[in-house]
Amino acid sequence: xxxxxxxxxxxxxxxxxxxxxxxxxxxxxxxxxxxxxxxxxxxxxxxxxxxxxxxxxxxxxxxxxxxxxxxxxxxxxxxxxxxxxxxxxxxxxxxxxxxxxxxxxxxxxxxxxxxxxxxxxxxxxxxxxxxxxxxxxxxxxxxxxxxxxxxxxxxxxxxxxxxxxxxxxxxxxxxxxxxxxxxxxxxxxxxxxxxxxxxxxxxxxxxxxxxxxxxxxxxxxxxxxxxxxxxxxxxxxxxxxxxxxxxxxxxxxxxxxxxxxxxxxxxxxxxxxxxxxxxxxxxxxxxxxxxxxxxxxxxxxxxxxxxxxxxxxxxxxxxxxxxxxxxxxxxxxxxxxxxxxxxxxxxxxxxxxxxxxxxxxxxxxxxxxxxxxxxxxxxxxxxxxxxxxxxxxxxxxxxxx
Amino acid sequence: xxxxxxxxxxxxxxxxxxxxxxxxxxxxxxxxxxxxxxxxxxxxxxxxxxxxxxxxxxxxxxxxxxxxxxxxxxxxxxxxxxxxxxxxxxxxxxxxxxxxxxxxxxxxxxxxxxxxxxxxxxxxxxxxxxxxxxxxxxxxxxxxxxxxxxxxxxxxxxxxxxxxxxxxxxxxxxxxxxxxxxxxxxxxxxxxxxxxxxxxxxxxxxxxxxxxxxxxxxxxxxxxxxxxxxxxxxxxxxxxxxxxxxxxxxxxxxxxxxxxxxxxxxxxxxxxxxxxxxxxxxxxxxxxxxxxxxxxxxxxxxxxxxxxxxxxxxxxxxxxxxxxxxxxxxxxxxxxxxxxxxxxxxxxxxxxxxxxxxxxxxxxxxxxxxxxxxxxxxxxxxx
Numbered sequence: 169x170x171x172x173x174x175x176x177x178x179x180x181x182x183x184x185x186x187x188x189x190x191x192x193x194x195x196x197x198x199x200x201x202x203x204x205x206x207x208x209x210x211x212x213x214x215x216x217x218x219x220x221x222x223x224x225x226x227x228x229x230x231x232x233x234x235x236x237x238x239x240x241x242x243x244x245x246x247x248x249x250x251x252x253x254x255x256x257x258x259x260x261x262x263x264x265x266x267x268x269x270x271x272x273x274x275x276x277x278x279x280x281x282x283x284x285x286x287x288x289x290x291x292x293x294x295x296x297x298x299x300x301x302x303x304x305x306x307x308x309x310x311x312x313x314x315x316x317x318x319x320x321x322x323x324x325x326x327x328x329x330x331x332x333x334x335x336x337x338x339x340x341x342x343x344x345x346x347x348x349x350x351x352x353x354x355x356x357x358x359x360x361x362x363x364x365x366x367x368x369x370x371x372x373x374x375x376x377x378x379x380x381x382x383x384x385x386x387x388x389x390x391x392x393x394x395x396x397x398x399x400x401x402x403x404x405x406x407x408x409x410x411x412x413x414x415x416x417x418x419x420x421x422x423x424x425x426x427x428x429x430x431x432x433x434x435x436x437x438x439x440x441x442x443x444x445x446x447x448x449x450x451x452x453x454x455x456x457x458x459x460x461x462x463x464x465x466x467x468x469x470x471x472x473x474x475x476x477x478x479x480x481x482x483x484x485x486x487x488x489x490x491x492x493x494x495x496x497x498x499x500x501x502x503x504x505x506x507x508x509x510x511x512x513x514x515x516x517x518x519x520x521x522x523x524x525x526x527x528x529x530x531x532x533x534x535x536x537x538x539x540x541x542x543x544x545x546x547x548x549x550x551x552x553x554x555x556x557x558x559x560x561x562x563x564x565x566x567x568x569x
Numbered sequence: 570x571x572x573x574x575x576x577x578x579x580x581x582x583x584x585x586x587x588x589x590x591x592x593x594x595x596x597x598x599x600x601x602x603x604x605x606x607x608x609x610x611x612x613x614x615x616x617x618x619x620x621x622x623x624x625x626x627x628x629x630x631x632x633x634x635x636x637x638x639x640x641x642x643x644x645x646x647x648x649x650x651x652x653x654x655x656x657x658x659x660x661x662x663x664x665x666x667x668x669x670x671x672x673x674x675x676x677x678x679x680x681x682x683x684x685x686x687x688x689x690x691x692x693x694x695x696x697x698x699x700x701x702x703x704x705x706x707x708x709x710x711x712x713x714x715x716x717x718x719x720x721x722x723x724x725x726x727x728x729x730x731x732x733x734x735x736x737x738x739x740x741x742x743x744x745x746x747x748x749x750x751x752x753x754x755x756x757x758x759x760x761x762x763x764x765x766x767x768x769x770x771x772x773x774x775x776x777x778x779x780x781x782x783x784x785x786x787x788x789x790x791x792x793x794x795x796x797x798x799x800x801x802x803x804x805x806x807x808x809x810x811x812x813x814x815x816x817x818x819x820x821x822x823x824x825x826x827x828x829x830x831x832x833x834x835x836x837x838x839x840x841x842x843x844x845x846x847x848x849x850x851x852x853x854x855x856x857x858x859x860x861x862x863x864x865x866x867x868x869x870x871x872x873x874x875x876x877x878x879x880x881x882x883x884x885x886x887x888x889x890x891x892x893x894x895x896x897x898x899x900x901x902x903x904x905x906x907x908x909x910x911x912x913x914x915x916x917x918x919x920x921x922x923x924x925x926x927x928x929x930x931x932x933x934x935x936x937x938x939x940x941x942x943x944x945x946x947x948x949x950x951x952x
Contacts, residue, residue, distance in 0.1 A: 181582045243840075284799050284801030297947040298930060333913075512589050512593045
């Protein structure tokens with residue numbers, strides 16, 4: 169038995185293939201949009217994964233450190249280390265700022281990490297793509313490769329210069345800014361000592377205050393200025409639990425006895441994805457839905473028009489006594505073939521286009537599979553309308569004008 | 570004849586569809602979560618490492634002399650400026666004596682008056698003595714009454730007492746004068762040692778309280794660096810270890826020095842161990858006090874042991890380890906790590922042997938079921 173659909177496609181294969189390509193680009197855009205949405209959520213999760221923590225201890229009643237600012241005394245981690253169930257507790261600071269290299273500057277999240285361990289401490293980049301981890305307690309940096317920095321580059325963060333000793337990948341803040349890791353003490357200083365002008369001005373202000381600058385008490389002003397220009401605060405303490413410890417129990421005991429706020433991994437994910445990126449991800453999600461509806465409508469139109477183009481041939485087929493089932497099968501097969509080509513082209517273009525986006529685009533296989541079935545269903549549904557039209561055609565049209 | 574165009578079309582269609590399908594399969598397997606993770610490998614090698622400690626500190630002077638008056642007063646003159654060298658004993662300036670000179674003169678007058686009083690008392694004493702002696706002789710010849718002799722003896726005793734009193738008065742006046750002179754000289758600001766003036770806190774005419782410093786002097790030979798080492802990475806720090814010092818203003822030029830002592834008091838808040846590092850040779854020109862310095866302390870080399878780069882160290886669950894490559898598959902091996910150096914080499918005490926292949930860099934975090942393919946360089950890294 170000859171395949172009517174195949175014969176028909178071969179008859180005008182160029183048109184068919186080009187239509188498939190056009191459709192494919194549309195599907196590609198839809199898939200990419202889905203990838204943008206997934207990427208956004210994944211950025212949030214990457215931030216949590218990369219910190220390597222089971223729990224985050226932050227300032228009481230704040231949503232810190234990512235969604236809100238939080239500050240804790242730098243020595244609080246010792247008290248947390250003593251809590252049962254805690255395997256390690258490490259200070260960390262986060263500061264989103266412009267990192268300068270020569271003329272160029274890159275918006276980055278500067279992460280202050282505790283140096284000195286032999287790798288794999290919470291807060292550290294969990295893997296590198298080049299170079300080494302930070303070994304000195306000052307003036308070294310590990311940068312995400314998305315910043316465009318290279319090994320050996322000298323970076324300027326606020327007042328100090330840092331040498332890039334390592335590169336990592338996919339270390340981003342929840343808004344997709346690449347991270348730069350520097351030693352904790354430098355990061356604390358960077359958060360506080362903004363620039364030399366600000367320091368001078370702050371000293372002048374202190375000097376102008378008669379309560380601090382008393383002639384009868386030499387040395388008072390120096391002591392006050394010294395105490396003003398130190399910062400021993402951190403933004404959060406990253407806690408890793410001992411095997412077998414129940415996160416919620418440890419969290420509630422720290423909250424209860426240390427009077428701090430603690431978030432477990434699940435709560436932190438809820439804050440990041442449910443609160444921090446909620447509106448922007450909903451925005452993208454909405455756009456994705458509209459794009460999907462528009463794509464479906466266009467697919468339906470294309471198949472309908474393709475069938476309408478062949479209405480005369482279908483009339484001839486009817487005239488020579490072809491069964492309705494055969495005609496319906498032909499249209500359905502063509503629609504599905506079009507859908508297959510479209511999906512293939514779409515998937516390929518989306519994959520190749522994804523790395524070109526400035527922010528992360530995550531194409532998940534399950535999205536592709538869902539997309540694949542959605543395309544087939546839409547094509548099948550669209551062909552049903554076309555089949556109805558084709559079956560209603562009057563065989564007389566074949567010979568009529 | 571009629572079949573040929575059909576076949577050509579079929580071929581053309583196949584020519585489009587087959588590469589498309591091929592590309593799809595490639596894309597599905599080579600990108601996204603199903604794709605193998607690009608990694609680079611390293612070998613565990615046995616070698617000696619040279620651990621070192623890195624700290625930052627500020628240039629300070631071991632001896633700082635804050636010179637100022639011991640009484641409240643006004644600065645009269647100050648002859649030295651910042652950067653001037655001073656010799657031990659040199660007068661650097663003087664405080665306003667106000668009425669001190671007049672009081673010294675008044676004390677000198679009082680001294681002279683006391684001397685005159687001594688002369689008067691001595692004359693009275695000499696006269697009383699001779700009178701007493703004469704009456705004794707007359708009384709012995711029974712020419713005068715006993716009462717007259719007793720009167721003369723009493724007069725002599727009074728004259729002696731008066732003389733002793735005015736003598737003591739002279740001592741008091743002299744001491745009073747000496748005290749004033751000492752106070753007067755105490756108003757001079759004198760350099761206690763050879764040194765350099767680093768600070769001139771007050772100018773002539775300024776009133777200052779007792780104890781406030783007017784000039785500060787340092788001994789340039791006593792410059793040292795107060796270095797802070799993070800306590801986590803301060804093991805092995807000891808006196809006499811060689812140090813390399815890089816001053817912030819002289820970047821790229823390192824100076825030699827050594828650890829003078831490790832302070833017994835550490836900073837409990839910043840969790841830093843403090844140490845003093847001295848220069849082998851004092852740099853010239855002198856670095857300003859308070860300048861930031863980076864100090865690297867070289868520790869003795871360790872015996873050869875299996876060493877891996879610190880970038881290879883990963884964490885899986887609560888275990889620290891590395892991904893070992895066996896038959897092209899990654900396998901997580903927990904390791905015990907030892908000392909490390911500043912170039913990122915870490916000793917492996919347990920878990921790995923020489924020559925074993927491990928994952929050094931990876932494109933993303935590896936998991937137990939990750940597929941890997943070993944590359945020369947992770948894509949995107951500029952050589």
